[in-house]
Amino acid sequence: MRIDNLSHAILFSAEEGSGALPQALSLAQYILCSDKQDEGTACGVCPSCRKTGNAVHPDLHFIVPVNRSASLSSARQPVTDDFLDLWRSSYLENPGITEQEWYQKLEIENKQGAIGVAEAGNILRKLQFRSFDGGARVIAIWLPERMHPAAANKLLKILEEPSPGTYFLLVSHRPDQLLPTIRSRCMLVQVPSKERRPLPREAYLNLEKLLDLCFSGKPSGVLDWAEDMATLGRESQKAFMASALQILRQYYMVFLSLPSLAFLDAASLSTASRYASRMSETFFRRIYDRLNTATGQLERNVNGKALFCSLGFDFFLSLQR
Ligand SMILES: [Zn+2]
Structure with missing residues (x-):
């Protein structure tokens, strides 16, 4: 509790x-x-x-x-x-x-x-x-x-x-x-509306890839991830930021032991629990801020590679124990 x-x-x-x-x-x-x-x-x-x-x-x-x-x-x-x-x-x-x-x-x-x-x-x-x-x-x-x-x-x-x-x-x-x-x-x-479907599975992939690299302590992998993200179109990059915020909110609910507020099915819930158990209050606060800043930077056409590098390493550093 x-x-x-x-x-x-x-x-x-x-x-x-x-x-x-x-x-x-x-x-x-x-x-x-x-x-x-x-x-x-x-x-x-x-x-x-x-x-x-x-x-x-x-x-x-x-x-x-x-x-x-x-x-x-x-x-x-x-x-x-x-x-x-x-x-x-x-x-x-x-x-x-x-x-x-x-x-x-x-x-x-x-x-x-x-x-x-x-x-x-x-x-x-x-x-x-x-x-x-x-x-x-x-x-x-x-x-x-x-x-x-x-x-x-x-x-x-x-x-x-x-x-x-x-x-x-x-x-x-x-x-x-x-x-x-x-x-x-x-x-x-x-709260998802009754008509709106949950986030598609693909929305989770780029974020989970980054988290896996952070948890396995592979900074060089984070660099490759950032380079891949930089090649996506601006709209896909914006979509990544929006879904990452939403997914981390789901993880945060699980982290708080309030899984019913994550609105997830059983399979997604078990994945979310696996990630959330390795996260901290500080991580959530810091990364929410970072994702919001990064979303603003995308609007202003900041260089994609620099942006995803810096974001990726902030994830990396916030998740090391
Ligand atoms: Zn009671």
Whole structure:
């Protein structure tokens, strides 16, 4: 169990109607479970698990977009807690609930919902108190892209100084609309949509080749790998960077003992476990940064051979013990 390594802010990104919200809540169940299983799953039967399963755990807080409705005519800005029972029953009835379906439940006519600054204040107040069960607590934010900038800035302050045992799980359909400063504070989990196929096997090959060379301690092989990569077209090189980021995210989930969040079949999972067991937290942090920088360099037409050499050797050095 590596819950200590789990990032304090995780951004689940997925298309509308995907299972992102249930995925986030199954992670919440794991975080709050009082009898976590060795394979990185919640027990499913302890009182905590049952309460999370019914979305009524007192240490599981929800933030969802809301607005003034016919049933709530107060002058102050509405917050999720004003509609908590409605939200719970709507989610339990339809875990894949869409934004529009939620607004219909709220009966806010043609208005859109928002996450206002009052909501951020509400959460700040709650965080001043100890958790009910004395353990971890989870704040699940559905559609953070609906956050008012003032609310987002307040939230950012919390994310910058996370209190121990507090986990923010954000579920977004439009992560590009989030403040970049919020996005960069979160570990990103891309939830595959039901239609989209998993990455093709070929996407893994160039990365696995590099990893095998690094693990077998063959720097000359890394040089050959870089030369091969440099001969690929620019689009294939960009595709390599994108899939490498995605694959390393899968490995990272396995590394954190959260294989269910890697969304892999059994065969890919066993390969992922083999690689992840030889990686470290430092490796993941360093290589994410490197791959992102390298992607930017490709856009600027940096010399391919120099780029892949430097990337390859960064992998090599980060993986030596
Ligand atoms: Zn449990």
